[in-house]
Amino acid sequence: MPEPVDGNALAGPLSELFSADLTLATGRCLGCGDVSELARARVYPDPTGYVVRCSQCDDVLMVIVEEPDSVCLELRGMSWLKVPR
């Protein structure tokens, strides 16, 4: 498995989809209940996109799959995401 980077690294890919900086959003992990900025998550880049894991319990928070004509956001591990405006 490649070494993880921080959620900071998602700022570029997510800027294609959202006008807000989602790395500043706070999310609640469905696994352990930790509430942290997305910037603090652990991000594992892979050839198809990114796997985003909780920095506390390592559960999967989000999977981003990039395809030529779409981006799929799988939000399986967060009960909510609070986006500052």
Next chain:
Amino acid sequence: MITERETRDAPPHRVGLWHVGVVVSTAPQTPTGRSIVLDVPGWGGNLAGQHADVRLTAPDGYQAVRSYSIASAGETDRVELAVDRFPDGEVSPYLVDDLAVGDQVELRGPLGGWFVWTPAQTEPVQLIGGGSGIVPLMAMIRSHADSASAAPFRLLYSLRSPGDAFFRSELETPTPGLDVTWLYTRGTPAGLPRAAGRITPDDLAASAFPPSISPAVFVCGPTGFVETVANALVALGHDPHRVKTERFGGA
């Protein structure tokens, strides 16, 4: 028709766009790294600590995107990157070895509003960089100087040997409110009391601002370096919420 929402609060959505940058100058920094100044019309400036995505397109249309920290800060279309070459990388060897003045690259950004320092912050700031992890910290040091900030700054810079320093002459120029500690992992100049070695909790206890004064802490470097330092800071009593990290990963 312009709606009320658009007139009230919708900034132009420029962050996700790709800009074309033109190389203005380059400067060797280390045996494997250099800095690159680009003119990027429409960039509009960036905060200290932000990064940019760089996109290269091969003649056959293949594209590669990588993130690089920005060494500059301020409201300008000039962007300075500093890049270390990963031997097997797809993008960094080209940026370090081949890119020439006048060449174009695409940039997206400025990106990331979390690992940033702004002159409005008045608390002490502890910067801890490993290798080319100095780059976003350099932007903070420059922003601190440019704004004549009174916030005390300290930098711990861990690097292999003296020749591997990015921005050495700038960091060696005495700057009010900035204290720099150099930590060498392999080759230490004669006369320094500290033996070469990776950063330790003792280094942090000896040279970093203590947790008692609640500094803002920014740590940037390779993944292993960042995890070692972040864990040691928390063990020393620093509030995890005040420690911000930016890992490079291994690619």
